[in-house]
Amino acid sequence: MSTGTFAPRPGAAPIGRMIAAQAALETRMLLRNGEQLLLTVVIPSLLLVLFSTVDVVDTGAGEPVDFLAPGVLALAVMSTAFTGQAIATGFERRYGVLKRLGASPLPRWALMCAKTLSVLVTEVLQVALLALIAFGLGWSPQGGPLPVVLLLVAGTAAFSGLGLLMAGTLRAEATLAAANLVFLLLLVGGGVIVPLDRFPGAAASVLSLLPIAALSEGLRDVLQHGAGVPWGDLGVLAVWAVLGLGAAARLFRWE
Amino acid sequence: MSNEPAVRVRGLVARYGDKTAVDGLDLDVPAGSVTAVLGPNGAGKTTVIETCEGYRRPDAGTVRVLGMDPVADAARLRPRVGVMLQSGGVYPGARAGEMLAHTARLHAHPLDVDFLVELLGLGSCGRTPYRRLSGGQQQRLSLAMAVVGRPELVFLDEPTAGLDPQARRATWELVRRLRADGVTTVLTTHFMDEAEQLADRVAIVDAGRVIAGGTVQELCRGGAEDSLRFTGRPGLDLGSLLKALPDGTAASEPVPGTYRVSGDVGPELLATVASWCAQNGVMPDGIAVERHTLEDVFLELTGRELRG
Numbered sequence: 407m408s409t410g411t412f413a414p415r416p417g418a419a420p421i422g423r424m425i426a427a428q429a430a431l432e433t434r435m436l437l438r439n440g441e442q443l444l445l446t447v448v449i450p451s452l453l454l455v456l457f458s459t460v461d462v463v464d465t466g467a468g469e470p471v472d473f474l475a476p477g478v479l480a481l482a483v484m485s486t487a488f489t490g491q492a493i494a495t496g497f498e499r500r501y502g503v504l505k506r507l508g509a510s511p512l513p514r515w516a517l518m519c520a521k522t523l524s525v526l527v528t529e530v531l532q533v534a535l536l537a538l539i540a541f542g543l544g545w546s547p548q549g550g551p552l553p554v555v556l557l558l559v560a561g562t563a564a565f566s567g568l569g570l571l572m573a574g575t576l577r578a579e580a581t582l583a584a585a586n587l588v589f590l591l592l593l594v595g596g597g598v599i600v601p602l603d604r605f606p607g608a609a610a611s612v613l614s615l616l617p618i619a620a621l622s623e624g625l626r627d628v629l630q631h632g633a634g635v636p637w638g639d640l641g642v643l644a645v646w647a648v649l650g651l652g653a654a655a656r657l658f659r660w661e
Numbered sequence: 662m663s664n665e666p667a668v669r670v671r672g673l674v675a676r677y678g679d680k681t682a683v684d685g686l687d688l689d690v691p692a693g694s695v696t697a698v699l700g701p702n703g704a705g706k707t708t709v710i711e712t713c714e715g716y717r718r719p720d721a722g723t724v725r726v727l728g729m730d731p732v733a734d735a736a737r738l739r740p741r742v743g744v745m746l747q748s749g750g751v752y753p754g755a756r757a758g759e760m761l762a763h764t765a766r767l768h769a770h771p772l773d774v775d776f777l778v779e780l781l782g783l784g785s786c787g788r789t790p791y792r793r794l795s796g797g798q799q800q801r802l803s804l805a806m807a808v809v810g811r812p813e814l815v816f817l818d819e820p821t822a823g824l825d826p827q828a829r830r831a832t833w834e835l836v837r838r839l840r841a842d843g844v845t846t847v848l849t850t851h852f853m854d855e856a857e858q859l860a861d862r863v864a865i866v867d868a869g870r871v872i873a874g875g876t877v878q879e880l881c882r883g884g885a886e887d888s889l890r891f892t893g894r895p896g897l898d899l900g901s902l903l904k905a906l907p908d909g910t911a912a913s914e915p916v917p918g919t920y921r922v923s924g925d926v927g928p929e930l931l932a933t934v935a936s937w938c939a940q941n942g943v944m945p946d947g948i949a950v951e952r953h954t955l956e957d958v959f960l961e962l963t964g965r966e967l968r969g
Contacts, residue, residue: 410842411772411776411838411842412772412808412811412838412839412841412842412844413811413842413843413844414741414811414812414813414842414843414844415769415770415811416740416741416768416769416770416810416811416812416813417740417768417769417770417810418739418740418767418768418769419766419767419768419769420769423766424766424767427763427766427767428763428767431752431755431759431763434759435752435754435755438754439754497753498752501749501750501751501752501753502746502748502749502750503749503750503751503752505716505746505749505750506744506746506749506750506751506806508716509714509715509716509739509742509744509746510739510764510767510810511739511740511767511768511810512767513736661716
């Protein structure tokens, strides 16, 4: 090429195009990562199939899948918005990806929009896949779509805040370990596959304040029992979202 | 506009805790120039660059980049400034072409991605994820990402560290083309030949200050004299040589049969020495001009001891 190829012609791309490009890249990175897929797709699917077909846990009256599907949907949201996002963002921070993006025309708020979009796209894919499996197992969901969408969005906000708080304050290796540990603990103690009423009364009331419990119990009220908008559970998720996102906004370190 | 420096730093102070990394540093980068910041490890080079990039607030002093404050005016500056970090900056699972294409998408009028891939030899990276690319491939990708948005000004932090000679030359060629097309470049380096090859101006930084600055010629002129060296039969009469040479020239025979003439080394001096050799029936084998290099200047200024 002739002289002039590199002649300056700076300019940021339109903001919508930048966010779309960033969200597409982040989603590709997530879908390409084997460990992330294990967490977001394989584990929830296996739990759904295993506990629906093998009588390990007493899920109360009715089809086991009607109890399990809402819990596994809640788990899917947690795996993507919390565990996956915390680990990915922690390593992006560690490898200077966030630092380098900070020098690009993409504003930080737009980066966070793109991350949220990427999480939502992944969740849509997860929900579609898990619903398909659940229907195959004889799932008959009740209730309307609006309360479900409200719960999923509030749950995503709550888990994203906590995941970003962890990623932005701990070392990447610590985030990796802690995010997986929390995932495991909340899987067992958050009403996902083990009903909360199996725990002693005092423990159950504390556990029900966890975001995973609010999300899985709220989804269960709607999808299993046909309830309207579960305001109590939505309120719990909203408080977690405000606390988590607020703390992340104050404490997140980009380098 | 063209008289205004692209980067102007005055009295910059940067501290990490109670350690002062940059201690009252001044730097001017003329628009359209290539400026090399040289210095030993820990001299404060990266801190200066990162302050200009808006990553750090100065603890004291002022920094103006394209006439703006790199922190307060960051949103307006970012599209106009290209950045190559010393390391990292890419998703570990991303492919080289994919990451470069993505960076291009964040800009309004980017360079052609395939052209840059070809120019920097990144085509061979194929589908290999970033974390498994060689250090040289990672460096070249990072360089490509710094220029793909067609910036007015680029900061390159050790752009050729860890590169093989071919890749170093490809990087130099790119910097020369940036300069030819009017892009201002600020680079840090440990390599004296790199500064000599590329830089219009050099700033030697040590202990957080610029201890010498100017063109390579200006810096080299300041120190020891150039000299002319040749070999011949031992014991030649240097007195008769000195009579033929202008005042202020010295001649010596440091090792029997090896002669050194120092002073204002130019074509006249060379001709005088050659004709004196002819008169004395001496063939001046291995005649060579020894220039005072930037490395000599650098070592004189920063000392020869290893830094801890």
